[in-house]
């Protein structure tokens with residue numbers, strides 16, 4: 001076997017390792033920015049009468065602030081979907097489309113730092 005073939009072997013093995021190293025998860029900005037922006041617009045028109053978005057709640061009986069909702073450990077895209085799809089005693093029955101639910105939940109989770 002020619003000498004240069006042996007020298008190339010470690011390089012080959014190393015590049016294989018680099019290629020097959022899993023990419024780090026992109027968990028930092030978990031919500032797509034365009035969905036967050038769309039969700040903010042929707043929330044401003046549909047939810048802002050009652051909810052605040054990372055500001056102080058108007059009073060103790062006011063509906064929960066979205067940043068606080070988003071930061072709760074139990075809040076996930078799934079829990080928001082379930083909530084927004086079910087009729088709710090103290091909230092008007094908002095009929096939301098699938099894309100609106102996704103955008104609103106992205107906005108709420110983003111506010112909560114998820």
Ligand code: HEC
Pocket residue numbers: 042043046047048049050051062063064069080083084090091092094104
């Ligand atoms: C008429 C007032 C009103 C409007 C408009 C309203 N909400 Fe609410 N919402 C409430 C009240 C009151 C509560 C808390 C009481 C409860 O959870 O039963 C609540 C609770 C919630 C919660 C649950 C928080 C938790 O504790 O899990 C979510 C999520 C939520 N609202 C999202 C929305 C979204 C998204 C919109 C707009 C599309 C919206 N709400 C519009 C009054 C409102």
